[in-house]
Amino acid sequence: MPELPEVETTLRGIAPHVTDRTILECVFRTVKLRWPLDPDLCHVLPGQKICKVERRAKYLLLCCDHGTIILHLGMSGSLRIVPAGTTEQKHDHVDLIFTDGQSLRLTDSRKFGAFIYTDSNPYSHKLLCHLGPEPLTDIFSGEYLYTRSRGRKLTVKQFIMEQKTVVGVGNIYASESLFRAGIRPDRAAGRVGSKRYEVLVGAIKEILLQAIDAGGTTINDFSQADGKPGYFTQQLQVYGRCGESCPSCGDPVRSQRLGQRSTFFCPKCQV
């Protein structure tokens, strides 16, 4: 599933090709992704210029003259820049064709993605207005997590995965950052001290930045018609490694279900 670093990489990959481009045509090849595609957009979008592209959590915002396209990659979505008229493959559901002869193509085999449009402030949209801070901003600090977690009985892993706490810490990044911070994932959020939250915030930022850096090498893939766009495998220390040796102490990595999500940790290194 595309996580925040992949979405950020996607943003950087497509931005130079769509910014300041005027939409000539909008083509839908399915009626519904996660939500129905609005056929009116095929009339509303042509003629509009994309002024800039932004990211909020895992949403991409294509800010146009009169409104904003809110795009989400769902479980399996990806975006590519292809020459207009490139033969579509099975899961190529949306094309935004530009007047310069290029097009932005959304491919999504599982159809959990989103392509919607609003002519109001996108940040007030119901999908975006309740989201917590971005993890790579200064607002997201150890003090912030410590204050918000007082009295919370849920596990620290579930707490940092809540979108209203902070956005973009998916299942893999939660396990990896708790390992790096030496905190057991099943510890109650309200019982983790402020010093440890500071370490955890540092770990989350480092891991996300590393992943974004890793994605940087794939930026050009977004405009290669035959290439698969830039998702990247990362060095994972504990995630998916149940029974393997902990890279720090050598004891076996354990796994556990927390909130129905697989969780990986080292019982010796994480307390």
Ligand SMILES: [Zn+2]
């Ligand atoms: Zn260990």
